[in-house]
Amino acid sequence: MHRKQKKSDFSFGTQPPFRLPATGISAEQCYSTLQKLKEIYLMKILFFSDIHGVPATLEKLFSYLPTLQPNRLVLLGDALYHGPRNGVPVQYDPKQVVTLLNARKNDIIAVRGNCDAEVDQMLLEFPIMADFSELVTDSVRMFLTHGHRWNENNLPPMPQGTVLVHGHTHIPMLKKLDCGLTIFNPGSISLPKQNFPQTFGFFDGTTFTVRKLEDGSILF
Numbered sequence: 001m002h003r004k005q006k007k008s009d010f011s012f013g014t015q016p017p018f019r020l021p022a023t024g025i026s027a028e029q030c031y032s033t034l035q036k037l038k039e040i041y042l043m044k045i046l047f048f049s050d051i052h053g054v055p056a057t058l059e060k061l062f063s064y065l066p067t068l069q070p071n072r073l074v075l076l077g078d079a080l081y082h083g084p085r086n087g088v089p090v091q092y093d094p095k096q097v098v099t100l101l102n103a104r105k106n107d108i109i110a111v112r113g114n115c116d117a118e119v120d121q122m123l124l125e126f127p128i129m130a131d132f133s134e135l136v137t138d139s140v141r142m143f144l145t146h147g148h149r150w151n152e153n154n155l156p157p158m159p160q161g162t163v164l165v166h167g168h169t170h171i172p173m174l175k176k177l178d179c180g181l182t183i184f185n186p187g188s189i190s191l192p193k194q195n196f197p198q199t200f201g202f203f204d205g206t207t208f209t210v211r212k213l214e215d216g217s218i219l220f
Helices: 027-041 055-062 094-102 118-123
Strands: 045-048 072-075 108-110 132-136 141-145 163-165 173-176 182-185 199-203 208-212
Touching (some): 045 055, 055 094, 108 132, 173 208
Parallel strands (some): 072 108, 141 163, 163 182
Antiparallel strands (some): 045 199, 132 141, 173 182
């Protein structure tokens, strides 16, 4: 049985500089090194949703991977089919989306959208049929779902402080609820609504942001 590692206290307060025994390294140098290591090992997560069979937007999203360097890619559903309410998007090519996603299969955590079907799972080489998943980092617990079942108006049973992460509406959102939960919606990379641009989400280990697909800049 592995012993659970206790979180370290990196706060040195306002004490005067001192030398660590046998090393000659000051507390300030030690603190700086620990902060750099913390930045390196923080769990970074890229969220995207509602591709709806458009490979061009997925390729654009993946172009940010070398810069953002996420540890995980979270797909929040509606990967291949455009859906009867959306019509057929420009450059609609579900088979190419399959190829792009399968190339990243080892990095993807996915949940099922209301437009995803069993035939989609036959093509994709990673699980997509779960209605929800959970992801826990050192700093936050996340409940991942598409949003057509669980959302702000129908909350799943979650501990206070949990972040409910979902797509479905094609409308980005970052909202703290009175009950202590947070709603995070990265929007849609292909078919945004309410005059929002195409967007995706990013968690840098401490902060959730919604970013524009066009240039990667932070929307909010």
